[in-house]
Amino acid sequence: MSNEKNISLKESSTFDRATMAEIRRAADTGIYDIRGFGAKRKLPHFDDLLFLGASMSRYPLEGYRETCNTSVVLGDRFAKKPITIETPVTIAGMSFGALSANAKEALGRGASIVGTSTTTGDGGMTPEERGQSSKLVYQYLPSRYGMNPDDLRKADAIEVVLGQGAKPGGGGMLLGQKITDRVAQMRNLPKGIDQRSACRHPDWTGPDDLAIKIQEIREITDWQVPIYIKIGATRTYYDVKLAVKAGADVIVVDGMQGGTAATQDVFIEHVGIPTMAAIPQAVQALQEMGMHRKVQLIVSGGIRNGADVAKCMALGADAVAIGTAALVALGCNDPKWDDEYKAIGSAAGYYDDYQDGKDPAGISTQDPELSKRLDPVVAGHRLANYLRVLTLEAQTLARACGKNDLRNLEPEDLVALTVESAAMARVPLAGTTWVPGQQF
Amino acid sequence: MKTFDLAVSSVRDFNQALHDQKSTTTEKEWVATNPKGSHNIAVGLDADIAVDVQGHAGYFCAGMNKTASVTVHGNAGQGVAENMMSGTVRVKGDASQAAGATAHGGLLVIEGNAGARCGISMKGVDIVVKGDVGHMSCFMGQSGSLVVCGDAGEALGDSLYEVHIYVKGTVKSLGADCIKKDMREEHIAELTALLEKAGFDEDPTAFTRYGSARQLYTFKVDNASAY
Numbered sequence: 001m002s003n004e005k006n007i008s009l010k011e012s013s014t015f016d017r018a019t020m021a022e023i024r025r026a027a028d029t030g031i032y033d034i035r036g037f038g039a040k041r042k043l044p045h046f047d048d049l050l051f052l053g054a055s056m057s058r059y060p061l062e063g064y065r066e067t068c069n070t071s072v073v074l075g076d077r078f079a080k081k082p083i084t085i086e087t088p089v090t091i092a093g094m095s096f097g098a099l100s101a102n103a104k105e106a107l108g109r110g111a112s113i114v115g116t117s118t119t120t121g122d123g124g125m126t127p128e129e130r131g132q133s134s135k136l137v138y139q140y141l142p143s144r145y146g147m148n149p150d151d152l153r154k155a156d157a158i159e160v161v162l163g164q165g166a167k168p169g170g171g172g173m174l175l176g177q178k179i180t181d182r183v184a185q186m187r188n189l190p191k192g193i194d195q196r197s198a199c200r201h202p203d204w205t206g207p208d209d210l211a212i213k214i215q216e217i218r219e220i221t222d223w224q225v226p227i228y229i230k231i232g233a234t235r236t237y238y239d240v241k242l243a244v245k246a247g248a249d250v251i252v253v254d255g256m257q258g259g260t261a262a263t264q265d266v267f268i269e270h271v272g273i274p275t276m277a278a279i280p281q282a283v284q285a286l287q288e289m290g291m292h293r294k295v296q297l298i299v300s301g302g303i304r305n306g307a308d309v310a311k312c313m314a315l316g317a318d319a320v321a322i323g324t325a326a327l328v329a330l331g332c333n334d335p336k337w338d339d340e341y342k343a344i345g346s347a348a349g350y351y352d353d354y355q356d357g358k359d360p361a362g363i364s365t366q367d368p369e370l371s372k373r374l375d376p377v378v379a380g381h382r383l384a385n386y387l388r389v390l391t392l393e394a395q396t397l398a399r400a401c402g403k404n405d406l407r408n409l410e411p412e413d414l415v416a417l418t419v420e421s422a423a424m425a426r427v428p429l430a431g432t433t434w435v436p437g438q439q440f
Numbered sequence: 441m442k443t444f445d446l447a448v449s450s451v452r453d454f455n456q457a458l459h460d461q462k463s464t465t466t467e468k469e470w471v472a473t474n475p476k477g478s479h480n481i482a483v484g485l486d487a488d489i490a491v492d493v494q495g496h497a498g499y500f501c502a503g504m505n506k507t508a509s510v511t512v513h514g515n516a517g518q519g520v521a522e523n524m525m526s527g528t529v530r531v532k533g534d535a536s537q538a539a540g541a542t543a544h545g546g547l548l549v550i551e552g553n554a555g556a557r558c559g560i561s562m563k564g565v566d567i568v569v570k571g572d573v574g575h576m577s578c579f580m581g582q583s584g585s586l587v588v589c590g591d592a593g594e595a596l597g598d599s600l601y602e603v604h605i606y607v608k609g610t611v612k613s614l615g616a617d618c619i620k621k622d623m624r625e626e627h628i629a630e631l632t633a634l635l636e637k638a639g640f641d642e643d644p645t646a647f648t649r650y651g652s653a654r655q656l657y658t659f660k661v662d663n664a665s666a667y
Contacts, residue, residue: 148523
């Protein structure tokens with residue numbers, strides 16, 4: 001009887017249980033929800049795209065005999081020393097402070113094993129990270145925490161960060177509980193206070209100023225290393241054009257599924273555009289300027305498997321970056337810590353309170369005891385394995401489409417499962433020639 | 441003394457010559473003539489050398505300076521001595537906005553006025569301005585000292601952390617969490633030393649000290665109107 005009664009219950013789509021819980025939480029506390037991770041709402045994504053494998057009209061490549069190149073050169077527009085990555089999957093910027101030193105080291109180790117790059121974050125460069133990263137991209141952020149010219153000159157590339165997909169137009173907040181002596185010292189701030197990261201750079205405004213700023217960084221580094229510009233995906237077509245004009249060697253576009261260490265939930269879920277929608281805008285901008293493949297495009301935000309990698313490449317990206325997926329590979333949200341996740345009000349697979357510094361997996365924490373749980377060597381190998389799988393999967397799909405280089409994948413290899421994804425990715429709805437918004 | 445005429449040589453050539461002094465210092469004194477507002481002059485220096493810029497400099501002059509002493513015999517554009525680590529930068533004329541932005545150390549002296557956001561997000565530098573500073577100066581300033589012998593514009597020290605601010609003249613308004621503080625003996629001593637280093641003949645007791653009320657150090661909803 002009770003089951004029948006339950007079946008008759010109808011949950012509101014508008015006021016579902018999570019929504020009502022958030023209303024109660026807001027009423028209890030009077031403060032908005034700050035959390036980590038990326039957008040959790042369902043968005044049009046790469047799952048809505050499919051590859052058209054070769055058959056009569058296209059010629060496939062043998063899976064285990066014919067090579068499919070995965071290496072990419074990044075930053076050969078102006079830099080004397082561009083970066084060559086062996087797989088087009090890079091590790092996105094994540095800060096020491098948000099992550100433990102062991103986690104940063106593990107990211108460096110994993111990336112180096114497979115010959116790709118990792119990236120610093122807000123808070124500067126740690127010796128562990130530099131030491132374990134064969135290719136390290138140094139982020140130049142609005143807060144300039146830990147920013148110094150010596151580290152700038154140690155970097156293999158410099159990424160000027162204008163925004164990130166989780167919070168385009170927003171700054172950051174590293175809560176006091178994660179500000180240990182070491183983090184405080186690196187950021188020139190008192191221990192234990194909440195640290196605000198600015199949303200705008202302090203010494204330039206607008207694209208014309210940015211061009212001069214990039215010139216300054218090039219002068220300081222004697223034009224040796226590539227300069228990236230990272231933007232959160234919003235008005236991507238225009239932003240990419242301005243970034244090219246400002247002198248970027250590489251442009252990083254981070255879609256709204258991209259993760260964060262700590263941002264307001266309302267920001268994560270309601271600002272920006274999906275990664276899939278951003279890529280065609282970026283590629284169009286580059287193509288119109290005659291700069292596609294000359295200024296490389298790195299795409300991030302919600303990339304989970306080799307199919308996502310291959311789809312990004314087919315839409316015109318030169319490489320991708322992963323953040324959340326890399327943390328999961330290290331051990332974030334691992335079910336083996338489920339009891340401990342539950343003890344802090346979460347559960348394995350749901351944990352997103354990176355800002356609290358209580359991560360049972362020892363990744364998004366500065367607690368020395370929790371941090372010890374992550375062995376950087378073991379975790380680094382896990383990440384390397386995962387990166388290898390992404391690469392092999394992407395190669396598998398490229399060969400099926402007859403491509404001997406991941407960058408030979410093209411939009412013509414793709415179709416869309418939904419009208420929305422067809423419109424956003426600018427590829428035909430499967431079984432049709434219809435690309436919404438485009439004239440025949 | 442080695443002279444580069446920037447009407448003939450490029451800023452790139454000049455900077456490279458200055459950078460080459462890091463490994464082997466062959467010349468202590470350098471002069472750039474005809475800068476004519478060029479950007480990025482003498483950026484990224486890391487050697488015990490002196491550089492005279494004979495004229496007006498554009499953006500980011502002496503940016504990220506370490507050890508070196510750079511003097512601009514004219515006005516300086518946006519972001520002079522930004523992110524300086526050590527050494528001395530002196531502007532004989534006026535400086536545009538964001539002078540000394542995010543600088544970690546060293547001494548920045550501006551003999552004229554400074555524009556908006558002087559010392560924005562400063563992280564340990566000492567800045568001494570003979571004239572006035574514009575609005576939002578020392579915004580999110582973290583550490584170091586800002587001395588203003590003239591007046592300060594609106595919202596001085598907004599969202600301030602631990603910078604010591606000394607102003608002799610008037611302050612149009614204070615930013616969020618910035619308050620007037622007592623001048624104790626140690627502050628008089630600190631200010632006296634800074635004025636002496638800058639070469640300004642001013643009475644330290646005529647200055648007022650401003651600093652952080654430290655009410656915004658932890659995020660509290662009760663402070664919502666300040667955010």
